[in-house]
Amino acid sequence: MDEQRGQWKTRTGFIMAAMGSAIGLGNIWRFPYIAYENGGGVFLVPYFIALFLVGIPLMMLEFGLGHKMRLAFPGALRRIDRRFTWIGWWAVTFVMFGIVIYYCVVIAYCVCYFLMSFKTVVVEGASYAGWGADPGTFFKEVFLQRSDTIQELSQGAVLYNEETGQWILGAIRWPIVAALAGVWIVCWLISFAQ
Numbered sequence: 639m640d641e642q643r644g645q646w647k648t649r650t651g652f653i654m655a656a657m658g659s660a661i662g663l664g665n666i667w668r669f670p671y672i673a674y675e676n677g678g679g680v681f682l683v684p685y686f687i688a689l690f691l692v693g694i695p696l697m698m699l700e701f702g703l704g705h706k707m708r709l710a711f712p713g714a715l716r717r718i719d720r721r722f723t724w725i726g727w728w729a730v731t732f733v734m735f736g737i738v739i740y741y742c743v744v745i746a747y748c749v750c751y752f753l754m755s756f757k758t759v760v761v762e763g764a765s766y767a768g769w770g771a772d773p774g775t776f777f778k779e780v781f782l783q784r785s786d787t788i789q790e791l792s793q794g795a796v797l798y799n800e801e802t803g804q805w806i807l808g809a810i811r812w813p814i815v816a817a818l819a820g821v822w823i824v825c826w827l828i829s830f831a832q
Contacts, residue, residue, distance in 0.1 A: 669681075669685070703718075710730075711726040711729060712726030712727045712729075712730060714726070738825075742818060742825065743818060746818040746821050747817075749820065750781070751769070754768030754769060755768060756768070769781070781811070781814075782811065783811060
């Protein structure tokens with residue numbers, strides 16, 4: 639009754655998946671910007687301490703347990719002690735519903751901005767990429783079609799109208815929906831190709 643367990647078809651597929659889970663979007667996109675804005679290299683000290691004391695050891699533990707027991711992380715933790723099963727499922731659920739959904743939306747935004755970069759806009763005699771001279775305003779008011787500003791939100795503007803009982807979310811942005819659908823299709827193809 640030994641069930642055939644799925645395996646990686648190529649070593650490259652496993653390495654790419656491991657790199658994707660270990661590196662993360664924040665390390666490439668957000669961390670360098672925040673480090674630069676707030677003092678530069680000094681932020682590398684706690685980053686590398688956390689990476690080497692927590693990140694890499696936990697990743698090695700998960701890979702090692704999975705390899706030794708020939709089970710996914712929740713099953714490996716269940717075999718150690720049934721009380722630990724929830725930890726494995728929490729990790730899988732958090733990654734799937736938290737990080738993957740968030741990353742796909744950010745990648746869809748990037749796809750839209752990539753396509754807009756081929757368009758040139760002239761503002762007061764100067765040429766800009768498709769988002770114009772003020773990228774922050776463009777993102778909120780044109781790209782997402784939100785008219786409220788950060789100041790209005792900080793002064794008590796709400797996204798829920800109590801009088802009408804409706805949420806104020808803005809219109810569906812079909813270019814973003816199309817880009818998001820494309821990203822999900824590519825993710826699905828990558829998952830099943832490896």
